[in-house]
Amino acid sequence: SAVISQKPSRDICQRGTSLTIQCQVDSQVTMMFWYRQQPGQSLTLIATANQGSEATYESGFVIDKFPISRPNLTFSTLTVSNMSPEDSSIYLCSVVSANTGELFFGEGSRLTVL
């Protein structure tokens, strides 16, 4: 199993500002994933963060809006840039077990943009 710590757990931000979410894993992992979950919706994959290379973004998500860092095998950050109320959501960090393919999630970061 993997233990994932995310922070902040929640924040209220003003329109036009940026927020960086941190994700720390208790073991070394090759891939880390960032998901967004809007109220009452399913999880939408934003991007895959690989150590030592650029993140891979899913359709509809761009690096300028959601820059990602992956400085080592246990840590990643996701920045939500130039926020608008439409960015209000829960952002979840996730890793996959190499043995079972199971996904482990952090507790999530609930973002409210006013």
Added chain:
Amino acid sequence: GQQVMQIPQYQHVQEGEDFTTYCNSSTTLSNIQWYKQRPGGHPVFLIQLVKSGEVKKQKRLTFQFGEAKKNSSLHITATQTTDVGTYFCRHGQNFVFGPGTRLSVLP
């Protein structure tokens, strides 16, 4: 990537009633995973099914993978209030989740 659909979107049951959610794909799935997300929580892995026609049980939960490996079901017998949450299926070889079925259990 392969998309999976789930029905129903919502289900309200009386405590003690049974509940079933279905996950369907238009293409063959190599495996299927089920997750549960409690209100205010994060998704938690329940089980993975790999073989055609596979059936697995966890206490009151029964998971089934279709013979053609294009659909799967999760059945809960005699629901309890602790079963409340959203149940998601996921094709184990990509990172896309189904839309989920939200279960409400009335005491």
